Each structure stands twice: as structure tokens, then as C-alpha cells.
Amino acid sequence: MxxxxxxxxxxxxxxxxxxxxxxxxxxxxxxMLTVLSVITGAIDMFExxxxxxxxxxxxxxxxxxxFFSSINSTQIEKIGSLSMVEDAFPILFGIVSSENHxxxxxxxxxxxxxxxxxxxxxxxSPRNFYSHKNSVYLGSRAADFLEAxxxxxxxxxxxxxxxxxxxxxxxxxxxxxxxxxxxxxxEYFHRDNYVSVFMIKLKHTNSGSEFKKQVETLYPDLSxxxxxxxxxxxxxxxxxxxxxxxxxxxxxxxxxxxxxxxMIMSVFSRMREIAILVVCGFSKSQVRLLIFGETTFIxxxxxxxxxxxxxxxxxxxxxxPTLNGYIQSAFNIKIIVGILVVAxxxxxxGALYPAWYASKIQPIDALRYE
Amino acid sequence: MHxxxxxxxxxxxxxxxxxxxxxxxxxVYNVWKSYESGKIKVLxxxxxxxxxxxxxxxxxVSGSGKSTLLHLIGGLDTIDNGRITTxxxxxxxxxxxxxxxxxxxxFIFQLHNLIPDLTLGENCLIPTLTTNISVxxxxxxxxxxxxxxGLQDRLHHRIQDLSGGERQRAAICRxxxxxxxxxxxxxxxxxxxxxxxxxxxxxxxxxxxxxxxxVIMATHERRFAEECDKIFKVKNGKVSQI
Numbered sequence: 164m165x166x167x168x169x170x171x172x173x174x175x176x177x178x179x180x181x182x183x184x185x186x187x188x189x190x191x192x193x194x195m196l197t198v199l200s201v202i203t204g205a206i207d208m209f210e211x212x213x214x215x216x217x218x219x220x221x222x223x224x225x226x227x228x229x230f231f232s233s234i235n236s237t238q239i240e241k242i243g244s245l246s247m248v249e250d251a252f253p254i255l256f257g258i259v260s261s262e263n264h265x266x267x268x269x270x271x272x273x274x275x276x277x278x279x280x281x282x283x284x285x286x287x288s289p290r291n292f293y294s295h296k297n298s299v300y301l302g303s304r305a306a307d308f309l310e311a312x313x314x315x316x317x318x319x320x321x322x323x324x325x326x327x328x329x330x331x332x333x334x335x336x337x338x339x340x341x342x343x344x345x346x347x348x349x350e351y352f353h354r355d356n357y358v359s360v361f362m363i364k365l366k367h368t369n370s371g372s373e374f375k376k377q378v379e380t381l382y383p384d385l386s387x388x389x390x391x392x393x394x395x396x397x398x399x400x401x402x403x404x405x406x407x408x409x410x411x412x413x414x415x416x417x418x419x420x421x422x423x424x425x426m427i428m429s430v431f432s433r434m435r436e437i438a439i440l441v442v443c444g445f446s447k448s449q450v451r452l453l454i455f456g457e458t459t460f461i462x463x464x465x466x467x468x469x470x471x472x473x474x475x476x477x478x479x480x481x482x483x484p485t486l487n488g489y490i491q492s493a494f495n496i497k498i499i500v501g502i503l504v505v506a507x508x509x510x511x512x513g514a515l516y517p518a519w520y521a522s523k524i525q526p527i528d529a530l531r532y533e
Numbered sequence: 534m535h536x537x538x539x540x541x542x543x544x545x546x547x548x549x550x551x552x553x554x555x556x557x558x559x560x561v562y563n564v565w566k567s568y569e570s571g572k573i574k575v576l577x578x579x580x581x582x583x584x585x586x587x588x589x590x591x592x593x594v595s596g597s598g599k600s601t602l603l604h605l606i607g608g609l610d611t612i613d614n615g616r617i618t619t620x621x622x623x624x625x626x627x628x629x630x631x632x633x634x635x636x637x638x639x640f641i642f643q644l645h646n647l648i649p650d651l652t653l654g655e656n657c658l659i660p661t662l663t664t665n666i667s668v669x670x671x672x673x674x675x676x677x678x679x680x681x682x683g684l685q686d687r688l689h690h691r692i693q694d695l696s697g698g699e700r701q702r703a704a705i706c707r708x709x710x711x712x713x714x715x716x717x718x719x720x721x722x723x724x725x726x727x728x729x730x731x732x733x734x735x736x737x738x739x740x741x742x743x744x745x746x747x748v749i750m751a752t753h754e755r756r757f758a759e760e761c762d763k764i765f766k767v768k769n770g771k772v773s774q775i
Contacts, residue, residue, distance in 0.1 A: 164651075164658035164671075172650040439646045442609065443707070444635035444663035527609040530646065 166449075169440075170456040173429055180425055184461045185468065187421025188506055192469025193476060195411030195502045196494075200477050202407035204493040206400050208336045212270075214390040216277035217252065217362035218371065221378060224386045228399060229359055230256045236356040238382055242363070245377060247370040252276045253358035255348045259319045259341055261309055267319075268340040271348020271358070278337060279330070286313035287328025293344045299324035302338035303331040322351060335491045412505050418469075419509025422461055426454055426517035437521050438529030447522035454521050458514035459507075466506050470499070557618075558715055558747040559583040559606055564615030566601055566770075571613075575601045577770040579615070583749060583763070585714065588741050590758035591751040593767035599751040600719050602767065606749065607638050607717045620714050635663045639708025643720035645700040647692045647707070653699075654679070654688045657706040664711055671710065678706040681743075682736060698729035705736060709744075716740070718750040722757060734760065 174181040213220055213229075221242060223232040234253070243251040255271030272279070279289040285303055292300065299319065301311055306329045311317045316325050319341065332338040349355050365374060375387040394400060430437070437450060445453075477492040559582070566576040575598045583589050591599040604610040605617055608624030620637035622629040634640075639660075647656045654675060661671040679685055682702040687695060695703065701721060708716055718737070722730030734757050737748050750761070758764045766775050 164655045164662065166662055168651075168655065169659075169662075172648070176650055435646070436648055439648065440659065442634060442640050442646075443660040444631065444711070446631055446663070449663065525610075527604050530609075530642070 166452075167456070169453060170460060173433060173436075174457060174460060177429065177432070180428060181461060184422045184425030185465045187425075188415075188418040188462050188465025188510060189468035189472060191415035191418025191421075191509075192466050192502055192506050193473035194414035195505065196470060196473030196498070197477050197480070198407045198411045198414075199498045199502070200473070200492040200494050201480070201490055202403050203495070203498060204491040205336075205489075206394070206403060207493045208334050208491055209400075210390070210394050211334050212336060213360065213362065213393065215252075215281075215362065216250075217364045217390065218368060219363040219365065219374065219387055219389055220393050221361040221363060221385055221387050222359070224384050230258070232359045233354070233357045234359070234361055234385065238385065239358060239361055241381060242361060242378055245374065247365050247367065247374050248363055249366040250275070250364040252362040252364075253345060254360050254362065255345060255352065255354060255357070256359040257348060257352045259351075261317065261319050264308060267305060267309075268336055269348060269351075270337070270340055270342050271345045271352070272342060273345050278332065279342075282330035282332045285329045285331055286326075287330075289328075291327060293346075295325060295327050297322070297324050297347065298327040298344065299347075300328040300330060300342040301326060302340050302342070303329055304335075304339040305341055308339075320351070335489055339489060408501070411502065412509075415502070415505040416509045418465065418506065419513040421513075422458055422465075422510040423513030423516065425461065426458055426514050427520075429457060430454065430517045430521045434524055434529040437524050438526040441524065441526045442530075450522045450524070451518040454518035455511065455514055458510050462507055462510040465510075466503055469506070470502070556584050557582055558585045558587070558620060559749065560616075560618040561602070561606065562616040564602075564605065564617060565613045566598075566605060566610070567613055575770055576605075576772075579770075579772045581765055581772055581774070583747060585747055586741060586745045587762045588737060588748045588760075589750065589763045589765065590761040591749065591765050591767055591772075592753070592755065592758035594753055597767040598770045598772075599753075599767040602772065603717050603719050603749060603751045607640060608633050609640075635660070636711055637713055638715045638717055639711070639713040641701070641704050641708050641716060641718040641721045643723040645704040647700060647703055649692045652689050652691055653684060653695065653703045653706075656692065656703060657710055660707060660711045666711070674710055674712070675706070678709055681739070682706055696729075697725050698732060701725060701729075701733050702736065705733070705740075709740070709746075712744075713746070715747045715749065718748060720751055720753070722752065722754060730754070730757070 221234065222229055223234060226232045239253055242248070252275065253273060257269040257271065259267050259269045261267065274292045279292055287300065299317070301309065309317055311326050313326055313329055316323050343351065345358065349357065363374070365371060371389065378385060378387045388396065440450065481490050481492065561579055561581045564576055564579040567574045579602060591602055593599045601610065605612050606619050606624070608619070608630040611625060617624055619633055622633045622637060624630050624633055657675055657678065658671055679688055682705060684699060684702055684706065687699055692700060722733050725733060737750065740746050741748060752758055764775050765772050
């Protein structure tokens with residue numbers, strides 16, 4: 164006979180009720196994992212776009228979104244010619260639309276952009292990038308959903324483009340995107356001589372602070388951040404991240420409330436049993452431990468099931484053709500620990516009242532009660 | 534004020550010393566108990582003393598207050614007024630009450646109050662979870678008690694598979710597992726047939742002989758009360774020795 168046995172007999176006795184409690188936590192954990200891994204994956208994908216073979220990102224100061232950032236050609240030339248710069252890649256971000264697909268990300272880039280060389284070219288060649296007027300290059304997923312064929316024309320917005328290449332890229336956003344030569348994109352978006360961001364690769368990484376200082380002195384209206392700094396400070400990422408944690412935590416809190424309900428029912432249905440334990444010498448803290456023990460077992464089972472369920476669900480989402488590529492889940496230890504902390508905390512908070520109530524049971528009243 | 538407090542403390546200390554040095558197991562002084570804010574008076578000015586190793590009956594009809602008195606002695610209920618000392622401990626003090634339940638007193642109820650999902654052996658071992666008794670020691674005690682009560686063949690049986698007499702004997706084993714000095718039995722034979730009731734009562738007598746335990750038994754059955762060392766008659770909340 165041991166203390167754990169007393170915990171398990173009640174869970175075993177009320178299997179359905181225990182399963183409901185476990186399911187509540189499992190759904191909460193799975194929902195939290197899904198939301199967080201999908202959002203974190205999306206942020207990672209966006210970070211990946213910006214950090215492609217570069218150390219620093221230059222963009223317009225105080226813009227709410229990089230899509231609204233504008234750097235003019237004079238600035239680009241001047242920054243690109245700084246002595247510590249090894250390579251520089253301007254990008255003009257834009258949103259294009261086609262029939263049935265109102266939002267497609269467009270990347271206006273130069274021929275030297277590393278993503279062209281790093282991509283697997285299914286059709287066409289990076290050598291021909293820029294070689295044709297009104298040419299467009301599609302990520303393989305974009306080609307799929309736009310039903311575009313190599314060397315055929317497609318309608319994007321009010322203009323017709325000729326598909327001069329289809330690329331397979333690892334990044335889901337890029338693979339679902341449209342690539343245009345920078346000049347074509349500037350013309351299309353009516354932003355002649357402007358780009359959104361300027362990706363910089365330095366000759367020596369230790370010259371970063373000097374680079375930053377020079378650019379900010381030359382152009383006080385521009386921001387220069389290391390890729391990591393940018394990720395940490397970009398408000399859109401922060402909002403996305405905070406929102407996903409909040410939504411996930413709400414899901415877990417609902418699970419915690421389910422556990423609270425399970426435990427309240429558990430205490431009410433075993434008042435006599437608790438009274439017997441008290442008569443046998445159980446202290447208030449031992450009675451509370453009993454309730455918290457049951458709760459902990461429920462939350463452990465629920466968390467394990469929820470994590471497994473969440474991973475399976477996310478992988479299932481990734482296989483859905485319409486979402487293919489947009490969802491690239493990212494699991495990391497911070498997410499797992501965060502979910503477990505929220506799940507355990509909400510469950511233990513939910514067990515506070517039942518545990519307190521159980522510890523207050525007067526044996527004589529409870530023995531008389533049933 | 535300070536002087537009065539000192540005098541009270543000295544008197545209490547003297548009383549405690551007096552009880553500790555004496556052969557008294559339970560002392561009840563001027564105890565009053567009522568329910569529903571005094572509307573239902575259950576015990577009125579009860580006084581009694583029970584010596585160690587005695588078999589005592591609290592005898593009376595249903596509703597006379599004998600169970601309430603038993604519960605007050607064991608710290609299961611609270612007194613309105615007066616003073617109770619059980620095994621040198623004050624049942625109204627939370628820490629002492631815990632010590633009382635864990636090591637000094639064993640309870641037996643009319644309806645055995647065993648946990649149905651556990652086996653007989655597991656039920657008997659529940660009180661050992663509240664003390665520092667080692668597993669081998671608790672096993673040894675359990676085997677002794679099971680042998681004494683003749684439940685060897687029922688050790689791994691669930692409660693629902695036991696007869697009424699076996700359940701009550703299991704409750705006795707549970708009450709004795711932590712070697713208490715007092716057993717408080719509330720109508721232990723009340724739900725049993727005559728023969729089984731007699732067997733249980735004989736078991737109490739055997740316990741007193743073998744373990745020198747004090748047994749206080751609330752009963753309405755005169756035949757058992759008459760076989761006890763002392764009978765306290767409980768009637769309309771008053772207690773008198775007969």
C-alpha cells in the first residue's frame with residue numbers, strides 16, 4: 164500500500180471523468196502546440212527570407228511593416244559601395260494577385276541574389292534572370308496553384324507576364340511566391356528607384372558596428388540591424404508571437420478549468436473516503452497532496468497526449484495541399500517548456516479550490532453526510 | 534491580567550502532569566455539546582474518567598449522545614465547552630489531534646467505513662501512510678493482526694467480497710495497525726447478527742488481554758455493556774456510571 168495507490172484508485176474508479184480531464188488538457192496542449200509551432204514556423208520562414216546569406220538588414224526607420232519601407236537608389240549605391248561591404252542584395256516586397264489568389268508575395272530581386280543560386284531550378288536557369296522583359300519566375304508551389312507553365316503567359320494583376328523559370332525553394336513563403344527582376348517589380352509596383360530592404364553581407368563580421376555607424380550617420384532615416392536584432396525587435400514578430408502565446412494559453416486554461424471541474428467532482432463524490440483518511444490520521448496537507456497528485460497525473464497524461472496529438476495535427480496540416488508550403492512548423496524546447504508550464508500551472512490552479520475544500524472536510528460531517 | 538494568565542497556565546500544567554503521571558486514558562471535564570447553535574442539546578456537563586486498559590461501554594438508546602461523546606473523545610467533533618484529554622493529548626488542538634489520530638487512537642464505526650476499491654490488506658495499511666513505520670514493519674504488524682482476527686484467507690480480497698463480520702474485523706485491524714493505546718468503537722456490533730456481534734466483542738476482550746489497549750465502545754446492546762469493566766449510561770445528554 165502506498166500513497167500513489169490512493170491517487171490511482173480514484174482515477175481508475177471514475178475512468179470517464181478522468182478521461183474527460185485528460186482530454187481537456189490534451190486538447191489545450193495540442194491547440195497551443197499547433198498555434199505556437201505554426202506561428203513560430205512562419206516567423207522563422209520570414210527571418211529566413213531576410214537572413215539569406217547576409218549579416219545586416221537596412222530598412223526605413225519607424226515603418227510598421229517592411230512592405231512599407233522605402234530605400235532609394237542613391238542610398239543603395241552609397242551603402243553598397245562602403246568599404247566593409249562584401250555584397251548587397253536589394254529586395255522590393257510586394258503583394259500581387261491573380262484569379263482565385265488575392266494575396267501572393269512578390270520578391271523584386273537582382274540577379275546576384277543568393278536565393279536564385281540556392282534554389283533548385285525545375286525549369287529555366289538563373290543565368291537568364293533579367294534576360295526578358297516582363298519575365299516572371301515562380302516558386303514551384305506558386306506555379307502549382309497558379310496553374311502556370313514554363314514559357315507560358317500568366318495574368319498577374321492587370322499585367323501579363325511570361326514564366327521564364329520555376330524554382331523549388333526550401334522556404335515555404337518563397338516557394339509560394341513570385342520573383343521578378345527588380346526593375347520589373349519597381350515598374351509594376353510604381354516604385355521606381357526604390358526597394359523595401361537592403362540585405363548586406365560584410366567582408367568581416369567584426370566590422371558590423373562600424374558599418375552600422377556609417378550608414379546611420381549618412382542616412383539618419385534608415386535603420387541598420389543585425390538579422391538577430393531585427394528578429395527580436397520587429398514588432399510584427401512580437402505581436403504574432405504574443406498573440407499565439409495568448410491564444411495557446413487560453414486553450415490550455417480551458418483545459419485547466421476542465422481539470423478543476425474534474426477535481427471538484429472527484430472531491431464531492433468521495434467526501435466519505437476523504438473523511439476516513441482523515442480519521443486514519445491524514446493531515447490537511449496529505450489530503451491536498453492527494454488532490455494535487457490526481458491533478459498531476461491528469462496533466463501529465465494530458466500533456467503527453469496533447470504533445471503527440473499536436474505534432475500529428477501540425478504534420479497533417481502541412482500535408483493539406485492548399486496549405487502546402489505556407490505551414491512549416493517549428494518545434495523548439497522553449498515552446499515545449501512554455502506549453503508544459505502553462506498546462507501544469509493552469510491545472511494546479513484549477514486544483515487549488517478542490518484541494519482546499521477537501522482539506523476542510525470535517526470527518527464527522529462527511530461520515531454523517533453520505 | 535498577567536497574573537491571572539500565569540495562574541491558569543500553572544493550573545493547566547499541573548493538570549497535565551497529574552494526568553500524565555496517572556493511569557488515566559481519557560478525562561472528560563464539564564463537557565457540553567449542542568448542534569444548530571445550541572438549539573439541539575446533545576451533551577450537558579459530562580464528566581468521566583477512563584483508566585488505561587479498561588473496556589468501557591457508553592450505553593444508551595439511539596440519539597442519547599453516546600456516539601457524539603465518542604467522537605468528541607477522538608477529536609472527530611468539537612466541544613462547545615469543557616475540556617477533554619485523550620491519551621495525554623488535547624483533541625481540540627489541531628497538532629495534538631493529528632498525533633491522536635495517527636498514533637494514539639483507532640476508530641471503528643458501525644458501518645466499517647472501508648474503502649471498497651482496495652483489498653482488505655490495503656485498507657488495513659492506510660494508517661501506516663501517516664507514520665514513519667517501515668514497510669517490513671507494517672507488513673509484520675498486518676500479518677499479526679490478520680492472524681489474530683482470523684482473516685488470513687481474505688487478505689487480498691476486495692471489501693465487497695467480504696461478509697459483514699469480516700469487514701468489521703478488517704476495520705479492527707485497520708484501527709490497530711499503528712499500535713494505538715485507545716480504541717473508540719461506535720456501535721461495532723450494531724450491524725451484525727448476534728453470533729458475529731459476540732465474536733467481535735470477544736475480539737475486543739482479547740485485545741485488552743494481549744495488548745493492554747483501552748476500548749471505549751458506544752453500544753445500545755445491554756448484553757455487551759454488562760460484560761465491560763465499566764458502564765457509563767448516556768441518557769438525554771447526561772452521563773452517569775452504573
